[in-house]
Amino acid sequence: MMQARQRDSLFVASVKDSLGGALVAFALACVMVGLKVDVASGRGAELFLEHRWLAVAIAVALVFVVRLGMNMFFWKREDAPSLGLSGFLPKGGLGDGSTNLLKYGMLVLAVALPFALMYYLGSRGSRQYIDLAILVLTYVMLGWGLNIVVGLAGLLDLGYVAFYAVGAYSYALLAHYFGFSFWICLPLAGILAAFWGIILGFPVLRLRGDYLAIVTLAFGEIIRVVLLNWYEFTGGPDGLSGIPRPSFFGLEFTRGEGGFADFFGLKYNSIHRIIFLYYLIFIMAMFTNFVTMRLRRMPIGRAWEALREDEIACRALGINTTNTKLTAFALGAMFGGFAGSFFATRQGFISPESFTFLESAIILAIVVLGGLGSQVGVVIASIVMIGGFEMFREFEEYRMLVFGIIMVVIMVWKPRGLVSSRTPSVALSKNAKGISADLVQEGHG
């Protein structure tokens, strides 16, 4: 009864709000869509006015329907968002229900993406989009890795790209000097990056905030400069080329006998390897996410978050803050290293140019825009930023301008990032482990 009434009032409020939205859309569309000034062809430069009322009707209807849908199913607010700037995005961040829906929707989309693209665009047409998707996923993984350091533990790291570089160069050099395969190098690259994370972390983690940021920034640059100048070992500015491609359980993606296509009786197509790479980075990214989500529910993850909140209180509770920070740093670095070795194997060529400060800045921007500590936010921010970056390649000169404007706008509207709500890591529910139901009841004890 109560619920029905609530839904009723939600519907009424949503309709009202959507009508308001449609009205604004109508006012705007009348001028911007309804009237078109055109140059009459054939008669010199004479201008004439064209009316397009159908287009206006479509635009207004679209605004009404979409806004109604958003109000009813996504924003789910008792008072539908008011007009004005704050109404464009839901106030409390994405709610639990819609976040879950979004999560699984994105997951299904990510799994189906290559096949859907192949189906509609063919192998030739879909290649560039799958390539883009791989790039986005690489940044998702990097974002998730950095999210452990910045989002959970609250340590501002401006030199995250250093670990990306360590991972990439670890693989490239191990393959170059010892002929190791990708699958042996992947864990090694992660371990080496984590090792460097600890080496860097040990002296600097007593610093806080701005000071830590500056030191990590310097570290990122040091790694890049060393790679650039150690010509005999790393190839300096020439980089390293001929980095071996990964195999699928020993099957190379080559033409002819013994290759992947031959083994499965498929016709050889270079897109196979691209799709394989797509799923490889997808699995690596999901692994990162899985580990992070698991750790968040464990004492160490909770300690990271507590550390972000109040370091002094952590120490007063007997937490070894140095070790806690180091684990966050090392783990974040390890995932950066994984992503780096993937980058190396995908490109087949690496040089210090790929690991500039701008990369660190982009990864950090993804984490901050997505909402510190939010996994879904990182995905959305990666798609928007990296996808948007590539989509608007033609407007080269304006890219940075638009990029900056978007950042400013998001930070003004949603200062805590796109997904700002934080899910508690522990809840007292009937199926929560170790906590009995009688503690949940109110007014007792």
Place this chain on the structure above:
Amino acid sequence: MSAQQPLLSIRGVETFYGKIQALHGVDLDVYDGEIVTLIGANGAGKSTLMMTVCGTPQARNGSVTYCGEDITYKPTFEIMRTGIAQSPEGRRIFPRMTVLENLMMGGMVAGNEHFEEDLRRAFELFPRLKERQQQRGGTLSGGEQQMLAIARALMSRPRLLLLDEPSLGLAPIIVSQIFEAIAELNRADGLTVFLVEQNAYHALKLAHRGYVMVNGTITMTGTGKELLSREEVKAAYLEGGAH
């Protein structure tokens, strides 16, 4: 009581902030099962003494002994694992974490083995926290935050509880509630409490023994009742404050 060895013994402690000396040779004892309070004006060095016990900052001279063991130069996180727990000045709860998560953090070092039991005890002491368990710490009122800070400290099952100004900025009725809870903890659980307070009247009424600190030295000591009746104490700390 004084025949046995003290649980916490502070001897000739001198603590510095850079070149500035904050404590000038402080001696103080806390015996097992006692509530001991340290009162004094702003900037007397009360909190510094409490923090010296915790190891940040460490004493330059003198010694801090707990359970017969010298803990003067141990790192803070190790000291806080020996059965000492602290509710720090300004509460310092974790604002974006829920009440429940805050409490879990308190028992983390002890491994949260008796979490359910300890949680029940905490909710018994402070029923308000139970109502607010899924709320974020930062959304609690000042009094509730103080309750949370104390409850969080208790989650590690300490033997000695250090409380730094639990009455700071709270309404008198909330202060009474919190002091009652402290008395209850001492009476029922035998918890030893070392309480630093500015609210001298409440603190001395509650405590078995008290110390008065002025400019980094202990100037007076005695039972709570004795100190309450002393003219100097009345004049300096209780004038107009007794209610």
